[in-house]
Amino acid sequence: MGNIVVSPHDKEGQHHMMATPTSNNPNGGSAATAKNKSEITVLLLGAGESGKSTLFKQVQFFHGVGITHDQERIELIEIVRLNVLENAKNLVAATQHLNIPIEQPENRETAKLIINSLNTNDLEDPSWSKRLYSLWKDAGIQKAYENREKFQLYDSTEYLFENLDRICSDKYVPTVVDVIRTRTKTIGITDMKFDVGDGKQLRLVDVGGQRNERRKWIHFFNTVDAVVFLTSLSEFDLNLYEDNGYWRVKESLRVFNEVVNNALFYKVPFVLLFNKRDLFEKKIATKSFSKYFSGFNEAEEKNPVACIEYMTKLFLNEITEHPLDTVSVKTLSAIDHDNSKQVFEEVKQFIMTQQHRE
Amino acid sequence: MNSESNIRKILLNEKWNDLFLKFSEKCFACEDVMMWNAIEKFKAIKSEKQRRELFYNICNTYIRLGAPLELNISRKDFGIPEIMKTFEALRESAIRGSSGSPSGTDSPKKRTIFAITSEMFDRIQTACEHNMLDNYTRFQASYEKQLEKELGVLPIMKV
Numbered sequence: 001m002g003n004i005v006v007s008p009h010d011k012e013g014q015h016h017m018m019a020t021p022t023s024n025n026p027n028g029g030s031a032a033t034a035k036n037k038s039e040i041t042v043l044l045l046g047a048g049e050s051g052k053s054t055l056f057k058q059v060q061f062f063h064g065v066g067i068t069h070d071q072e073r074i075e076l077i078e079i080v081r082l083n084v085l086e087n088a089k090n091l092v093a094a095t096q097h098l099n100i101p102i103e104q105p106e107n108r109e110t111a112k113l114i115i116n117s118l119n120t121n122d123l124e125d126p127s128w129s130k131r132l133y134s135l136w137k138d139a140g141i142q143k144a145y146e147n148r149e150k151f152q153l154y155d156s157t158e159y160l161f162e163n164l165d166r167i168c169s170d171k172y173v174p175t176v177v178d179v180i181r182t183r184t185k186t187i188g189i190t191d192m193k194f195d196v197g198d199g200k201q202l203r204l205v206d207v208g209g210q211r212n213e214r215r216k217w218i219h220f221f222n223t224v225d226a227v228v229f230l231t232s233l234s235e236f237d238l239n240l241y242e243d244n245g246y247w248r249v250k251e252s253l254r255v256f257n258e259v260v261n262n263a264l265f266y267k268v269p270f271v272l273l274f275n276k277r278d279l280f281e282k283k284i285a286t287k288s289f290s291k292y293f294s295g296f297n298e299a300e301e302k303n304p305v306a307c308i309e310y311m312t313k314l315f316l317n318e319i320t321e322h323p324l325d326t327v328s329v330k331t332l333s334a335i336d337h338d339n340s341k342q343v344f345e346e347v348k349q350f351i352m353t354q355q356h357r358e
Numbered sequence: 359m360n361s362e363s364n365i366r367k368i369l370l371n372e373k374w375n376d377l378f379l380k381f382s383e384k385c386f387a388c389e390d391v392m393m394w395n396a397i398e399k400f401k402a403i404k405s406e407k408q409r410r411e412l413f414y415n416i417c418n419t420y421i422r423l424g425a426p427l428e429l430n431i432s433r434k435d436f437g438i439p440e441i442m443k444t445f446e447a448l449r450e451s452a453i454r455g456s457s458g459s460p461s462g463t464d465s466p467k468k469r470t471i472f473a474i475t476s477e478m479f480d481r482i483q484t485a486c487e488h489n490m491l492d493n494y495t496r497f498q499a500s501y502e503k504q505l506e507k508e509l510g511v512l513p514i515m516k517v
Contacts, residue, residue, distance in 0.1 A: 188387025
């Protein structure tokens with residue numbers, strides 16, 4: 001990995017940062033700012049469920065843009081509860097699909113209600129906390145959960161089921177962690193801006209990752225000053241949401257290739273973030289990594305560092321056009337607040353140093 | 359009081375529907391609103407011929423892979439497999455066009471055509487509402503006061 005610039009751990013940014021959400025007009029003034037170096041536009045790119053929006057939300061939170069409106073909290077309650085219902089539905093559907101019976105009769109009753117009639121308003125009733133938790137602990141559901149690579153399920157499933165007693169209550173108020181953990185598929189493009197000192201502003205742009213969403217990325221390619229590409233380390237045993245027969249790693253590599261070798265990005269600093277390191281380390285403890293990569297030494301498959309090194313090579317091999325000395329590679333656990341903060345700070349420093357070089 | 363019904367309230371109001379559509383366009387996310395509107399129209403159609411035409415156009419514009427306003431939804435849910443089979447069958451018969459024999463007696467590999475009912479897109483319409491939630495939250499924040507005044511969309515905390 002000799003050519004890879006790993007930016008040094010610098011001290012936490014000294015300047016005070018003010019953040020302004022600008023999401024109601026993501027494309028506003030972009031033409032005018034294309035040459036204006038007082039604004040640095042950073043694109044978050046990557047396939048679906050790679051963690052772009054999770055990192056975006058973390059950056060919002062540590063720049064002081066959090067849940068500001070009470071109304072927003074109400075929408076968030078809805079989103080969290082929809083996540084619970086979708087997870088429950090997907091698990092129940094999977095037991096049918098995988099031919100795993102739900103063992104307890106009362107849990108079978110709960111499953112029926114989930115599929116047929118349960119809606120988010122029902123979850124205000126605390127009795128659902130017990131019922132859903134009992135379903136979650138059912139041996140049949142747990143067996144399906146162990147086989148979750150065979151169907152689509154959010155990473156947040158376990159977290160949400162373990163927090164049902166809070167969520168299923170008319171007093172429920174989503175916490176910051178709930179918001180970070182909740183999966184919302186991003187549709188379209190949003191952005192935020194914040195000061196980074198020296199009279200400069202950083203504009204962070206978040207996009208959707210599924211195939212149809214990628215057609216929209218091009219609108220921002222002209223005005224970009226840096227690209228942060230995310231890929232999920234824990235997707236090695238998963239297929240796509242939008243195309244269930246397609247391996248996620250293959251898709252990520254393909255998208256990475258298209259983006260990193262795009263002529264519009266030759267001159268911009270490029271960061272490759274291997275996200276979900278936390279999930280990945282848990283996953284390789286119980287699942288075979290080498291099964292999915294014929295070129296990988298099986299004896300090393302329980303060693304996360306070796307696995308990540310292998311993944312890094314796989315991705316860097318895709319780079320044919322972009323100068324390697326402006327590519328930086330890092331790992332990330334975007335759901336971890338402190339880790340996100342540290343990694344994003346490093347990313348920011350790398351980008352600004354590269355800008356300086358120009 | 360939940361945001362799903364808030365979204366529906368906004369979408370069913372002509373002026374707010376238009377405002378939300380414009381907002382969504384700016385966020386490059388107009389396809390869910392446009393599809394939602396198309397489904398409303400679809401549900402109201404009485405003539406079978408018109409319904410079939412709109413069904414075809416909706417599939418062609420929003421649902422088939424590579425469609426100009428392709429929705430971000432899973433292909434194996436929301437009744438999409440059945441919808442696509444019907445769409446493919448319609449497309450095939452359109453290609454065969456006038457040379458084709460009267461329906462029912464033609465090719466042996468004739469595909470199943472599911473009846474085109476007015477409820478056919480209902481599950482997709484709900485999926486569109488879910489897709490809108492994220493952008494709706496931001497829309498809501500920018501029009502909070504007005505929404506409260508005009509539509510009674512209240513920012514009440516239930517604590």
